[in-house]
Amino acid sequence: MNTSLALAGNPNSGKTTLFNMLTGGRQHVGNYPGVTVEKKQGLCKSEFGLFDIVDLPGTYSLTAYSLEEVVARDFLVNDNPAMVINIVDASNLERNLYLSVQFMEMGIPVCIALNMMDVAQKRGIEIDTEKLSSLLKQPVVPIIAREGKGREELLKAVAGVIPKTSDPLQISYGQDLDTALGEMEEIIRNAAFLSQYPNPHWVALKYLENDSQIMEMGTKHDEQTALKLETIVEKLKVHMANTLDTHPEAVIADHRYGYVNAVLKQGVVKFNQDESRIQISDKIDNVLTDRFFGPVLMIAMLLGLYQFTFSFSDIPVGWLESFFGWLSEVVSQMLPEGHLKS
Numbered sequence: 345m346n347t348s349l350a351l352a353g354n355p356n357s358g359k360t361t362l363f364n365m366l367t368g369g370r371q372h373v374g375n376y377p378g379v380t381v382e383k384k385q386g387l388c389k390s391e392f393g394l395f396d397i398v399d400l401p402g403t404y405s406l407t408a409y410s411l412e413e414v415v416a417r418d419f420l421v422n423d424n425p426a427m428v429i430n431i432v433d434a435s436n437l438e439r440n441l442y443l444s445v446q447f448m449e450m451g452i453p454v455c456i457a458l459n460m461m462d463v464a465q466k467r468g469i470e471i472d473t474e475k476l477s478s479l480l481k482q483p484v485v486p487i488i489a490r491e492g493k494g495r496e497e498l499l500k501a502v503a504g505v506i507p508k509t510s511d512p513l514q515i516s517y518g519q520d521l522d523t524a525l526g527e528m529e530e531i532i533r534n535a536a537f538l539s540q541y542p543n544p545h546w547v548a549l550k551y552l553e554n555d556s557q558i559m560e561m562g563t564k565h566d567e568q569t570a571l572k573l574e575t576i577v578e579k580l581k582v583h584m585a586n587t588l589d590t591h592p593e594a595v596i597a598d599h600r601y602g603y604v605n606a607v608l609k610q611g612v613v614k615f616n617q618d619e620s621r622i623q624i625s626d627k628i629d630n631v632l633t634d635r636f637f638g639p640v641l642m643i644a645m646l647l648g649l650y651q652f653t654f655s656f657s658d659i660p661v662g663w664l665e666s667f668f669g670w671l672s673e674v675v676s677q678m679l680p681e682g683h684l685k686s
């Protein structure tokens with residue numbers, strides 16, 4: 345049997361381009377079960393093996409806020425692909441890795457295809473892929489999908505990961521959430537609650553994220569356990585609203601970004617932009633965004649525009665009038681006498 349791989353990433357990260365590069369454009373298009381989201385499947389032949397590749401819908405997250413997110417997640421849970429090829433836009437690392445973190449929390453092996461390396465380079469972004477790989481504990485392969493660059497390297501890395509499993513990533517969500525997560529995990533583990541999902545920690549996180557799909561499933565599956573979990577979540581929500589004026593979902597998103605930033609700050613990304621260009625644009629910015637000069641300049645520009653419109657508009661209006669006067673004369677000389685001319 346061929347190894348099944350899921351191709352996932354943010355919208356516009358180059359997923360379709362990479363899919364075509366891997367499968368040669370030959371594909372089977374259908375729908376995901378029960379929904380009208382398009383499902384593309386293709387076969388990838390390589391010296392490293394045969395891979396069935398499914399193109400997941402482009403998403404920024406894996407919560408249940410949109411149909412695409414639910415479809416992507418359901419596929420990962422139900423069809424159990426050997427791994428995810430996570431295409432990441434190198435020129436937009438922080439936002440793209442937010443999704444990668446969520447695959448890693450599911451405990452699915454991930455191979456990061458770092459795409460748009462040409463764009464990153466043009467913007468002066470230099471990425472230490474080896475460092476990124478060792479910090480994330482997942483392979484990272486630079487590619488330029490549009491130019492077909494990096495196919496062999498990517499497939500080699502994929503084949504190298506296949507037999508392995510991946511420990512779910514556990515990041516700290518702060519004391520309040522971590523305590524609640526710990527309690528919930530134990531309940532989930534002991535009751536074998538929603539055991540079709542990747543791991544107890546993940547199910548607990550989904551409850552804290554107020555994930556409607558998982559919570560409905562939980563209630564159907566085991567109402568008593570679901571109620572216990574919901575009670576813990578409710579208590580935490582009230583506590584957080586009173587003490588920090590926030591809610592668990594916001595804290596979870598903050599910590600995921602915190603994790604990504606902590607990784608990126610360890611020397612993964614360097615900006616070696618053209619010094620002179622930065623200096624000039626910084627200098628202009630300094631003046632334009634100055635507390636005092638900024639608004640003064642804006643008012644001066646608006647006044648100038650106003651003044652210009654009223655004082656100098658006569659001149660171009662005069663030009664237009666004389667142009668049309670000339671035009672009408674020329675036309676009336678050319679046209680014969682009659683209705684059209686009058």
Ligand code: GDP
Pocket residue numbers: 353354355356357358359360361362402459460461462463487488489490491
């Ligand atoms: P999807 O929304 O993730 O399926 O993204 P697409 O595959 O449709 O790609 C979005 C755009 O990015 C297209 O215009 C591609 O040609 C372009 N693109 C894809 N890969 C690269 C790349 O490596 N470098 C550059 N410069 N552009 C790319």
Ligand code: MG
Pocket residue numbers: 359360361
């Ligand atoms: Mg696409």
